Amino acid sequence: xxxxxxxxxxxxxxxxxxxxxxxxxxxxxxxxxxxxxxxxxxxxxxxxxxxxxxxxxxxxxxxxxxxxxxxxxxxxxxxxxxxxxxxxxxxxxxxxxxxxxxxxxxxxxxxxxxxxxxxxxxxxxxxxxxxxxxxxxxxxxxxxxxxxxxxxxxxxxxxxxxxxxxxxxxxxxxxxxxxxxxxxxxxxxxxxxxxxxxxxxxxxxxxxxxxxxxxxxxxxxxxxxxxxxxxxxxxxxxxxxxxxxxxxxxxxxxxxxxxxxxxxxxxxxxxxxxxxxxxxxxxxxxxx
Amino acid sequence: xxxxxxxxxxxxxxxxxxxxxxxxxxxxxxxxxxxxxxxxxxxxxxxxxxxxxxxxxxxxxxxxxxxxxxxxxxxxxxxxxxxxxxxxxxxxxxxxxxxxxxxxxxxxxxxxxxxxxxxxxxxxxxxxxxxxxxxxxxxxxxxxxxxxxxxxxxxxxxxxxxxxxxxxxxxxxxxxxxxxxxxxxxxxxxxxxxxxxxxxxxxxxxxxxxxxxxxxxxxxxxxxxxxxxxxxxxxxxxxxxxxxxxxxxxxxxxxxxxxxxxxxxxxxxxxxxxxxxxxxxxxxxxxxxxxxxxxxxxxxxxxxxxxxxxxxxxxxxxxxxxxxx
Amino acid sequence: xxxxxxxxxxxxxxxxxxxxxxxxxxxxxxxxxxxxxxxxxxxxxxxxxxxxxxxxxxxxxxxxxxxxxxxxxxxxxxxxxxxxxxxxxxxxxxxxxxxxxxxxxxxxxxxxxxxxxxxxxxxxxxxxxxxxxxxxxxxxxxxxxxxxxxxxxxxxxxxxxxxxxxxxxxxxxxxxxxxxxxxxxxxxxxxxxxxxxxxxxxxxxxxxxxxxxxxxxxxxxxxxxxxxxxxxxxxxxxxxxxxxxxxxxxxxxxxxxxxxxxxxxxxxxxxxxxxxxxxxxxxxxxxxxxxxxxxxxxxxxxxxxxxxxxxx
Numbered sequence: 059x060x061x062x063x064x065x066x067x068x069x070x071x072x073x074x075x076x077x078x079x080x081x082x083x084x085x086x087x088x089x090x091x092x093x094x095x096x097x098x099x100x101x102x103x104x105x106x107x108x109x110x111x112x113x114x115x116x117x118x119x120x121x122x123x124x125x126x127x128x129x130x131x132x133x134x135x136x137x138x139x140x141x142x143x144x145x146x147x148x149x150x151x152x153x154x155x156x157x158x159x160x161x162x163x164x165x166x167x168x169x170x171x172x173x174x175x176x177x178x179x180x181x182x183x184x185x186x187x188x189x190x191x192x193x194x195x196x197x198x199x200x201x202x203x204x205x206x207x208x209x210x211x212x213x214x215x216x217x218x219x220x221x222x223x224x225x226x227x228x229x230x231x232x233x234x235x236x237x238x239x240x241x242x243x244x245x246x247x248x249x250x251x252x253x254x255x256x257x258x259x260x261x262x263x264x265x266x267x268x269x270x271x272x273x274x275x276x277x278x279x280x281x282x283x284x285x286x287x288x289x290x291x292x293x294x295x296x297x298x299x300x301x302x303x304x305x306x307x308x309x310x311x312x313x314x315x316x317x318x319x320x321x322x323x324x325x326x327x328x329x330x331x332x333x334x335x336x337x338x339x340x341x342x343x344x345x346x
Numbered sequence: 347x348x349x350x351x352x353x354x355x356x357x358x359x360x361x362x363x364x365x366x367x368x369x370x371x372x373x374x375x376x377x378x379x380x381x382x383x384x385x386x387x388x389x390x391x392x393x394x395x396x397x398x399x400x401x402x403x404x405x406x407x408x409x410x411x412x413x414x415x416x417x418x419x420x421x422x423x424x425x426x427x428x429x430x431x432x433x434x435x436x437x438x439x440x441x442x443x444x445x446x447x448x449x450x451x452x453x454x455x456x457x458x459x460x461x462x463x464x465x466x467x468x469x470x471x472x473x474x475x476x477x478x479x480x481x482x483x484x485x486x487x488x489x490x491x492x493x494x495x496x497x498x499x500x501x502x503x504x505x506x507x508x509x510x511x512x513x514x515x516x517x518x519x520x521x522x523x524x525x526x527x528x529x530x531x532x533x534x535x536x537x538x539x540x541x542x543x544x545x546x547x548x549x550x551x552x553x554x555x556x557x558x559x560x561x562x563x564x565x566x567x568x569x570x571x572x573x574x575x576x577x578x579x580x581x582x583x584x585x586x587x588x589x590x591x592x593x594x595x596x597x598x599x600x601x602x603x604x605x606x607x608x609x610x611x612x613x614x615x616x617x618x619x620x621x622x623x624x625x626x627x628x629x630x631x632x633x634x635x636x637x638x639x640x641x642x643x644x645x646x647x648x649x650x651x652x653x654x655x656x657x658x659x660x661x662x663x664x665x666x667x668x669x670x671x
Numbered sequence: 672x673x674x675x676x677x678x679x680x681x682x683x684x685x686x687x688x689x690x691x692x693x694x695x696x697x698x699x700x701x702x703x704x705x706x707x708x709x710x711x712x713x714x715x716x717x718x719x720x721x722x723x724x725x726x727x728x729x730x731x732x733x734x735x736x737x738x739x740x741x742x743x744x745x746x747x748x749x750x751x752x753x754x755x756x757x758x759x760x761x762x763x764x765x766x767x768x769x770x771x772x773x774x775x776x777x778x779x780x781x782x783x784x785x786x787x788x789x790x791x792x793x794x795x796x797x798x799x800x801x802x803x804x805x806x807x808x809x810x811x812x813x814x815x816x817x818x819x820x821x822x823x824x825x826x827x828x829x830x831x832x833x834x835x836x837x838x839x840x841x842x843x844x845x846x847x848x849x850x851x852x853x854x855x856x857x858x859x860x861x862x863x864x865x866x867x868x869x870x871x872x873x874x875x876x877x878x879x880x881x882x883x884x885x886x887x888x889x890x891x892x893x894x895x896x897x898x899x900x901x902x903x904x905x906x907x908x909x910x911x912x913x914x915x916x917x918x919x920x921x922x923x924x925x926x927x928x929x930x931x932x933x934x935x936x937x938x939x940x941x942x943x944x945x946x947x948x949x950x951x952x953x954x955x956x957x958x959x960x961x962x963x964x965x966x967x968x969x970x971x972x973x974x975x976x977x978x979x980x981x982x983x
């Protein structure tokens with residue numbers, strides 16, 4: 059196991075993009091954890107008279123508010139820092155929920171085949187028929203807005219990807235001789251599915267989970283932007299984007315900065331996921 | 347001599363910088379026109395790597411050095427891509443273990459064979475069609491006209507291998523390298539394919555390098571045998587000499603450890619060579635086989651050269667002695 | 672005493688290919704044989720003969736279509752799952768596929784006992800160590816993963832695993848075909864020793880007649896789902912009767928003698944869907960007559976053994 063992990067890290071280091079992304083994400087996690095210490099102000103604190111200040115390095119800026127303030131006089135830097143907490147937490151929840159459900163369903167579907175498989179495949183086809191954000195909007199429209207509902211909706215649309223990937227892996231592993239051997243020594247189906255086959259499907263799972271982070275963050279931010287996810291006054295980046303829509307010309311930094319944060323985090327997870335995919339796939343082939 | 351290789355060394359890069367693995371060392375052998383040389387070795391012997399080196403198919407970061415690699419008196423070392431294109435598939439051909447993966451699954455048999463003819467021989471459409479039929483007949487495919495429109499997945503393993511052979515002799519090459527050509531085939535099909543190769547050797551004066559792990563195959567069909575172990579040639583000689591009077595302990599061990607079929611009592615303990623083939627990173631000093639050898643002496647740890655023991659029968663064992671007085 | 676008796680065993684697959692109607696693939700057709708306790712029963716044949724299907728049916732990895740299988744006089748459906756697993760086990764062909772790459776050698780060999788759940792951890796530990804050394808592997812290697820072992824060592828692990836439940840019958844499905852020649856002898860020797868020590872009955876499946884000749888007491892030759900000849904090892908090797916058996920013998924490369932040129936080794940295994948009646952070997956046989964194509968052929972007693980040919 060240890061050899062496995064150190065090999066992955068070594069392969070990742072070779073991919074500069076993935077390594078930079080990994081470092082960036084690590085920093086982001088630290089920023090999120092230490093937000094109360096790092097943020098100069100509370101994200102909800104309104105500073106009278108300091109409305110719509112530009113970032114301090116532009117003329118008219120105030121040194122006390124490094125990245126400027128929004129239209130209610132709240133410090134942007136603090137809001138962005140606390141927003142990272144929300145985005146990362148949202149990403150984590152989406153990944154945990156969609157991965158666990160998708161893995162269980164994918165394993166059952168791949169192992170048993172037959173009508174169980176057919177039903178699950180039709181259900182995933184249903185979910186995948188619409189673009190994920192559209193489907194999430196439909197779900198939230200039914201359940202009502204709010205960040206919890208947004209997380210659940212986005213998790214739902216993330217399940218099909220994981221399900222299909224796991225199902226494909228399980229289908230190819232279940233015919234292998236080590237699985238036959240387990241059947242012959244009396245292992246139950248449950249044991250075979252989850253203790254024998256699943257550990258051999260980890261690689262695509264890890265890749266998809268990492269990519270799922272970026273999809274999750276992006277979709278929740280989109281819902282927040284539409285007012286269907288996180289609600290004001292939460293310092294969620296999507297909500298901040300939506301609040302700043304009217305001020306694109308007068309206060310472009312209010313739009314640009316949250317947008318830039320979303321962009322950077324999503325790209326970082328994507329590049330890391332791609333790098334992991336490269337690091338894990340040839341590894342699997344070399345092991346044989 | 348059609349092919350002459352002298353002191354070929356192949357080094358592979360490893361994950362660590364500037365460390366190489368000495369996969370094949372000081373390989374020297376030759377092949378005459380119209381002769382079949384059987385190269386026998388187990389995994390790790392370097393036999394397949396040598397084939398790839400002969401055709402310049404090893405990755406760019408492999409270090410290949412040799413005193414000479416001469417084919418028809420011309421050097422095969424450091425050739426340009428254009429020069430290789432003129433040689434591969436036209437003067438030197440190769441057939442592989444699994445015909446199903448070597449053939450393009452999306453193209454018909456007709457297309458794949460005529461492509462070879464048009465690329466290397468620049469034949470017209472009609473001429474390549476005629477020649478294709480001729481080739482399919484030569485390799486023993488019945489009703490060739492019906493087969494032309496088949497795709498590889500429609501053929502059995504044996505048929506596909508015959509098609510591969512047809513493609514490889516299309517340009518009348520001088521040398522055919524056959525890398526485990528029958529390992530994936532049934533034993534009755536194996537016999538037919540080897541008989542075909544033998545007849546082509548005689549009809550076309552073709553030289554064949556038959557690379558396999560099966561000593562029985564080379565004993566049946568090749569003129570000379572070369573035994574490889576851990577990247578070196580350990581014994582080489584005429585088939586009948588090598589099989590009836592093997593000189594090197596590894597060759598003797600290979601012969602002894604085969605189940606003999608008719609001639610022995612069933613369920614007796616077979617002779618087995620103790621130990622396992624050394625890995626690339628763990629090669630012993632001197633003779634590669636000595637850690638597994640029951641006759642080893644101190645000098646075995648020094649570098650040992652091939653010596654001619656009997657007429658045209660060479661061995662890399664320091665204890666090999668001529669039987670002739 | 673017969674430890675296994677197979678009566679009229681058949682296995683048919685329904686094959687549905689795109690744009691074609693469903694067809695029956697008769698992977699096994701009316702297989703009949705008995706095996707004496709403690710002996711090695713060999714099954715030899717080329718691809719498509721049904722030997723792997725037979726192994727899967729006998730181990731219930733595939734369900735039989737019709738016929739009876741008796742273990743020690745009892746139909747094998749009547750055995751409980753546990754009793755069945757303790758009667759018959761299998762050693763698989765591919766040393767690279769038959770071990771779970773994510774489990775240690777210890778876990779792989781201990782699994783049968785862990786699942787059985789009768790012994791304590793310490794007892795399991797000591798039994799695993801004992802079996803590991805018995806198959807010729809050092810105890811220190813127990814914590815290693817499959818990719819750290821060579822092919823021959825992996826087969827030994829597979830053998831150890833198969834023996835843990837103390838089965839009476841061991842099916843060996845091409846156990847040495849994927850191994851280097853010098854390792855084959857080691858593993859075959861191990862199998863010979865273990866058979867004596869544990870008084871096992873072997874079903875030895877292979878395509879290599881010389882290995883069969885070395886290991887087996889009885890040999891059954893299979894072709895396209897049927898047994899075409901069944902006799903003792905001496906009978907089959909020294910005096911084959913069926914044309915296919917003779918063809919197999921002529922194709923097996925012998926080290927010292929050039930193969931007999933008198934036997935024509937011709938043709939290929941025909942498309943199994945195209946044979947509806949008559950002898951399956953008809954298309955490649957030099958003795959064939961029109962009767963062979965029109966009448967189904969069965970095993971008949973000739974010269975103290977069974978042959979499925981009307982021309983001999």
